[in-house]
Amino acid sequence: MTPEELEQIAEDERAAQSQYKQRVNVCVAAGCLSCQSQSVKDALDQEVNRRGMKDHCQVKGVGCMGLCSEGPLVSTSAGVLYQKVGAADSGAIVDSLDGLPAARLVCPTDVPFFSRQKKIVLENSGIIDPERMEDYVAAEGYSALIKALTEMTPREVIDQVTKSGLRGRGGAGYPTGLKWSTVSKSVGTKKYVICNADEGDPGAFMDRSVLESDPHRVLEGMLIAAYAVGASEGYIYVRAEYPLAVKRLRIAIRQAERVGLLGTDICGTRFSFRVDVRLGAGAFVCGEETALIASVEGKRGTPRPRPPYPAMEGLFGEPTLINNVETFANIAPIIRKGGEWYAEIGTEKSKGTKVFALAGRVKNTGLVEVPMGISLREMVFEIGGGIPEGRKFKAVQTGGPSGGCLPTDCLDMPVDYESLAKAGSIMGSGGMIVMDESSCMVDVAKYFMDFCMTESCGKCIPCRVGTYQMHRILTAIGNMSATQQDLKMLEELCDLLKHTSLCGLGQSAPNPVVSTLRSFADEYRAHIEDHRCPAGVCGAQLVGETA
Amino acid sequence: MRPVPAVKTLKIDGRDLSGRQEETILDVARQHGIFIPRLCEMDGLSDVGACRLCLVEIKGQNRLLPACVTTVEEGMEVTTDSPRLQGYRKMILELLFTERNHVCSVCVSNGHCELQMLAQRLGITHVHFPYRYPKEDVDASHDRFVIDHNRCILCTRCVRVCDEIEGAHTWDVMGRGIDAKVITDLNEPWGTSESCTSCGKCVHVCPTGALFEKGRSVAEMLKRRQFLPYLTLMRKENE
Numbered sequence: 001m002t003p004e005e006l007e008q009i010a011e012d013e014r015a016a017q018s019q020y021k022q023r024v025n026v027c028v029a030a031g032c033l034s035c036q037s038q039s040v041k042d043a044l045d046q047e048v049n050r051r052g053m054k055d056h057c058q059v060k061g062v063g064c065m066g067l068c069s070e071g072p073l074v075s076t077s078a079g080v081l082y083q084k085v086g087a088a089d090s091g092a093i094v095d096s097l098d099g100l101p102a103a104r105l106v107c108p109t110d111v112p113f114f115s116r117q118k119k120i121v122l123e124n125s126g127i128i129d130p131e132r133m134e135d136y137v138a139a140e141g142y143s144a145l146i147k148a149l150t151e152m153t154p155r156e157v158i159d160q161v162t163k164s165g166l167r168g169r170g171g172a173g174y175p176t177g178l179k180w181s182t183v184s185k186s187v188g189t190k191k192y193v194i195c196n197a198d199e200g201d202p203g204a205f206m207d208r209s210v211l212e213s214d215p216h217r218v219l220e221g222m223l224i225a226a227y228a229v230g231a232s233e234g235y236i237y238v239r240a241e242y243p244l245a246v247k248r249l250r251i252a253i254r255q256a257e258r259v260g261l262l263g264t265d266i267c268g269t270r271f272s273f274r275v276d277v278r279l280g281a282g283a284f285v286c287g288e289e290t291a292l293i294a295s296v297e298g299k300r301g302t303p304r305p306r307p308p309y310p311a312m313e314g315l316f317g318e319p320t321l322i323n324n325v326e327t328f329a330n331i332a333p334i335i336r337k338g339g340e341w342y343a344e345i346g347t348e349k350s351k352g353t354k355v356f357a358l359a360g361r362v363k364n365t366g367l368v369e370v371p372m373g374i375s376l377r378e379m380v381f382e383i384g385g386g387i388p389e390g391r392k393f394k395a396v397q398t399g400g401p402s403g404g405c406l407p408t409d410c411l412d413m414p415v416d417y418e419s420l421a422k423a424g425s426i427m428g429s430g431g432m433i434v435m436d437e438s439s440c441m442v443d444v445a446k447y448f449m450d451f452c453m454t455e456s457c458g459k460c461i462p463c464r465v466g467t468y469q470m471h472r473i474l475t476a477i478g479n480m481s482a483t484q485q486d487l488k489m490l491e492e493l494c495d496l497l498k499h500t501s502l503c504g505l506g507q508s509a510p511n512p513v514v515s516t517l518r519s520f521a522d523e524y525r526a527h528i529e530d531h532r533c534p535a536g537v538c539g540a541q542l543v544g545e546t547a
Numbered sequence: 548m549r550p551v552p553a554v555k556t557l558k559i560d561g562r563d564l565s566g567r568q569e570e571t572i573l574d575v576a577r578q579h580g581i582f583i584p585r586l587c588e589m590d591g592l593s594d595v596g597a598c599r600l601c602l603v604e605i606k607g608q609n610r611l612l613p614a615c616v617t618t619v620e621e622g623m624e625v626t627t628d629s630p631r632l633q634g635y636r637k638m639i640l641e642l643l644f645t646e647r648n649h650v651c652s653v654c655v656s657n658g659h660c661e662l663q664m665l666a667q668r669l670g671i672t673h674v675h676f677p678y679r680y681p682k683e684d685v686d687a688s689h690d691r692f693v694i695d696h697n698r699c700i701l702c703t704r705c706v707r708v709c710d711e712i713e714g715a716h717t718w719d720v721m722g723r724g725i726d727a728k729v730i731t732d733l734n735e736p737w738g739t740s741e742s743c744t745s746c747g748k749c750v751h752v753c754p755t756g757a758l759f760e761k762g763r764s765v766a767e768m769l770k771r772r773q774f775l776p777y778l779t780l781m782r783k784e785n786e
Contacts, residue, residue: 283723300720305596305616458701458720458727459597465642468725469676489676496638499611500599 001260002268003146006137009259013138020058022097023077024048026085027126028061029212030205030244031366036087037072043090044074051094063213065126066117068366070107075126083107112382113364118345120353121329122369125213130248133255136216142261144335148224149269152335157228158184161331163339165351170196170287170324171399171428172504173350173417179321182311183229186319191231193222193273194315194322196292197238197245200284201400202451203359204431207325209367210355211238211245214329215252219275221328223261224335226273229321233274237292240279249277284401284455288503289314289322291457302457303503324429326355346372350416354427360397360434363388370415377411380434391436395519399428401448401455402508404515405441424515426508440537441520442527446474448512456505463506466497470513477524478538480531487528491517557623572614572625573601583627584636584665586643586754587702588615591775593711598702600636600665603627611635633669640666641674646725647683648697649755655768656756662700663755686731688738691761692750696728699757705729705749712778717743748774 026041044059065073070083082105092102128135148157162177199207222234256262264272278296285291286301293315295301314320334342343351350372359365363385395405404425413419417427453467473490476482494510501507526534553568566575576583587598594615602611606624651657683696706718721730731737750758751770759768
């Protein structure tokens, strides 16, 4: 594959697309698929065929459009977005292509949910067909790779990434440029690039959506990274619970191999790179980089102490670059438009945009991409549309089981790595769960501790037994049977786990407890001293739990 | 050119000491008779940094680091004992005691148990976390040895000695978190294991009474650890 051949593919595709005067895009990402969007697409196909519009109207399956709570979503070339579309609505939608929008199905797009977003990672989501490489190429796909391979040295690629200020999107926020430069300087007989797609936080689905909507973008990011650090082999470690993402990734890899964008002597240069998919077996801890490496090597997925960091000694003992899906998805635009362009977005220390999975008690739930530094208030009340049923906002949980709960007085805080850490939470991979007054914070803490307890690998003692003991105490508080002594013990354990656990899972497991103890101490007191749950959640049922 | 081993000087508990660059803090401390508690580490086996008892404070470092896997660095100032470290170590040991059924008075290793000795040394008089009292299995299907999961602390010494020294890899870990346990082969009775060579190394590296020889009664199971440093030394010389 030469640059000219790639340009030819793009031109052919654009020409083919311009034949269609009209277009209907149906979301076929997991969220809408689960609301039967495939049958909507089939019905639309049939309707278009029946009316003989086939040669000027295209019905296309596309990736996620964001507002998952209103799915299945359909957009048309007239710029109208339809929500909660059923197969029976196909006639009305095809009618509307030449006339007025079908009013009863219209989803307003001039609302903050759409207007406040800035799409970089998700720029192609909901627009291109994730199973057709030509569609990605026509949307400037792989042009960044060609640019890097033919016009830039590996050093220059790393410089652009460093300049962009991009930080790891998996949660910890390590500067990506620095990581790349460390791996490029490491010495080994071989180097590896790994894409961490083991997204496991409850309620978070950013990585899944990117892989389902735009898999080639992740491959392109990995290819550029491999060129920059001098790697020749790559792995994508993805959860087996994401069958659609796995399927589309495999399709994308096959397509890229077929045209020579993966393989040996890519684009006539001496750069070679091959990628394999590895499936996770459902362990949350395998998102931790050293556990992930062990799992790829075929061993039990448990973390090991760092240093040595994977950048020095990683997969099979060789220097390894591990980045998250979203980090790789940011690379192509950075190379295409330059690091400075990216650095203009966001705050001083947190550059660019971040994709969040907005869930819980907000009107609009779904996937949003916003510039760093947006306030939590804007996230919850403007983009999220506020709390439904006139209830009162209580807290927003960020960062999943490693994060914390941020109360009302944190609402005006900017969303960036430092601010969130200062407030006792973390950015995490981008899960954002909004809670209203009907949530009990003790119950929330218990839920996350239950998660950490079952997901602890069992290697180190503080995490293995400590999470069990903490869960026991939180259960006792929920049952109104805990004492002040238990509360003191809980605080001791929080401190122990944070400072002595082997890996990030154990070290951050106390965060939901610490943050709720700090902001909602009165709720803990009510459970322990007055034997009542202010939100009316705990103690109400003896069997089963509320999530 | 002759390779020059780099030697680093450092301070451990205020004492000026030196170590080769590939040596760990624990190696150097051991050479100079400085005691650092540990349960998973064993000279001659690979280090896993799992028990977290050997965590030490290093000046200028925010986090505590495990002495068994942290290599020495020039100018390092290490504190191996402090009220804070003692507090953490006690709590970790207490958690171990609550996890399974460690009843010293009826244990084959009473008086020779590393867990018991460490608890005495750290001055643990009682456990303030509630006990779990789990129902654990005892596998006595092997001709000569027994595994009593009630006493296991999951240090994985047996797993490592079997894999790294004996080369049989009969032992491994199954399950996650609090449900993790060591198993023989694919969780089959030890007596039916086809990979086990009955060498007994696992029994003698086990720090507690979890692995013992048949026929031993309370306090009778003495463990002989001398073979391990000797074997490792002999193998190195043969290389």
